[in-house]
Amino acid sequence: MPHATIHGNELFYDEHGIGEPLLFHHGYTGSHHAYDDVVPHLAKRFRVFRMDGRGAGDSSRTATGHSIDEYAADVVAMADHLGLDRFTYIGHSMGGVIGYELGLSYPDRLEKLVLVAPAPADGVQVPQAFRDRARELHNGKNIDRMLFEAMITTARPRSRELVESRIRQGLAVSDAHYEESWDALATYKKGDRLGEIKTPTLMVVGAADGLLAANLADFPRLGNATLHVFSRVSHGIPYEIPEEFSEVVLDFLEHGVVTAATQMEKLREAAASARK
Numbered sequence: 574m575p576h577a578t579i580h581g582n583e584l585f586y587d588e589h590g591i592g593e594p595l596l597f598h599h600g601y602t603g604s605h606h607a608y609d610d611v612v613p614h615l616a617k618r619f620r621v622f623r624m625d626g627r628g629a630g631d632s633s634r635t636a637t638g639h640s641i642d643e644y645a646a647d648v649v650a651m652a653d654h655l656g657l658d659r660f661t662y663i664g665h666s667m668g669g670v671i672g673y674e675l676g677l678s679y680p681d682r683l684e685k686l687v688l689v690a691p692a693p694a695d696g697v698q699v700p701q702a703f704r705d706r707a708r709e710l711h712n713g714k715n716i717d718r719m720l721f722e723a724m725i726t727t728a729r730p731r732s733r734e735l736v737e738s739r740i741r742q743g744l745a746v747s748d749a750h751y752e753e754s755w756d757a758l759a760t761y762k763k764g765d766r767l768g769e770i771k772t773p774t775l776m777v778v779g780a781a782d783g784l785l786a787a788n789l790a791d792f793p794r795l796g797n798a799t800l801h802v803f804s805r806v807s808h809g810i811p812y813e814i815p816e817e818f819s820e821v822v823l824d825f826l827e828h829g830v831v832t833a834a835t836q837m838e839k840l841r842e843a844a845a846s847a848r849k
Contacts, residue, residue, distance in 0.1 A: 574631060577654040579647050580638070585631035586624040586651060590616030593684070593826075594657050597623045598648060600666025601692070601754050602743035604630030607665055610815035615822065622660075624651050628750025630742070639753035641761050645674040649682055661826065663687040665811055666784075667754060670694070670761055676770035677763065685829070686774040687822055690808050693787035694764035694794070697755075704755070711751060714744050728781040728807040729814060739812070767794040774798035775825040777818065779806035799830045 576583045587605065589612050599607045605623035615621050625632040626644055648671060652660055661684045664672040669691020676686055710719055719740045720733065730736050774795055778788040780802055792800050801821050803814060810818050 576632075577651055579650045579654065580643075582627050582635050582638070582647075583633040584624060584627060584647060584651060586622055586655070588655075589621045590619055592619040594620045594622060594655070594660040595826075596648065596652060596655075596657070596660045596662050597621065598626065598644075598662070598664045598668035598671055599623075599630065600664075600668050600690075601758065602629065602746050602751065603665065603668075603739075604742045606630070606738070606742060607809070607811050608815075609812070611811050611819050611822075614816060614819035618823070619826070622651075622655060622657075624648070626750070628747035628754075634747035634749070636749050637753070639750050640757045641670055641674050642678075644671045644757075645678060648675060649679050652682060658682070659684050661685040661687065663689065663822065664691070665689040666808065667692055667758055670758060673761075673763060673767065673770065676772050676774070677766055680770070680772055683772045685826065686770070686772045687825065688774060688776045689810050689818075690778055690782055690784055691776070691788065691791070692758050692761075692784065694767055694791045695762050695787075696760055697758045711744065716740055716744070726807065727809060727813065728779070728805050731812065735812065739809070764791060764794060767791060768796045770798075771796045773830045775801065775822070775830075777801045777803070777810060777821060779808060779810055779813075780804050781807040784808065797830055799825070799832055801825075 575587060576585055597608050599605060605625050608623055612621050627635045627638055659682055662672055662675055669688040672686050672688045673694055675683060720737050723736050724730055774797060776792050776798055778785055806813050
């Protein structure tokens with residue numbers, strides 16, 4: 574099981590396929606397993622790397638360092654370890670917020686960005702009672718209740734076994750990861766800077782995700798982005814619909830940002846060329 578020493582911590586990564594590099598990061602309490610069914614599709618044409626953030630998955634459990642800035646620095650250090658000067662970054666949920674930070678602080682390292690159901694760029698805001706109940710379920714490791722609720726609220730659950738494995742992965746994160754990462758997501762407020770991100774960006778969201786409204790509010794603030802919305806899909810896009818998600822990513826990697834504005838620019842260029 575490969576690990577890299579990143580900022581003094583042992584972080585898990587793996588590698589599949591050949592071609593231009595893609596680096597995947599998971600969401601809050603997630604792991605590289607979020608992309609298990611995506612890798613076979615993308616590794617046919619790309620060199621796919623997955624990593625686990627500190628305190629999660631198969632990475633070492635650390636007492637501190639679970640801020641968005643530090644997670645983003647870990648991604649860049651992992652890319653250095655892998656010998657990647659530039660790469661396409663794909664991040665789910667909290668990984669999407671890490672993507673925002675990469676676009677703001679390390680744009681020279683990025684070819685493209687794929688933000689998958691990213692947490693809000695102006696901080697996760699939920700009632701304290703919701704947070705307290707989530708903590709109670711997590712600390713009590715109430716798998717049966719968590720599985721019952723997840724099967725109902727996931728729009729396209731693939732199987733009880735898959736959903737339960739996701740829950741068990743979340744319960745296995747360190748206490749520091751669980752608490753500090755949540756605080757990091759709540760206090761990350763850089764929505765007013767999203768226009769500075771000029772890296773070609775794809776935002777992928779689910780129409781049945783509770784983050785949909787926040788995603789649709791953040792999307793137009795990005796500096797160079799396109800959007801894909803999946804119907805009847807909730808927050809776990811990569812493991813709810815891995816094949817469909819992979820096709821959207823492949824299309825973006827081939828064609829880049831295509832919007833009404835880019836099409837009009839092509840029209841202007843064609844008209845200018847015709848006049849010569």
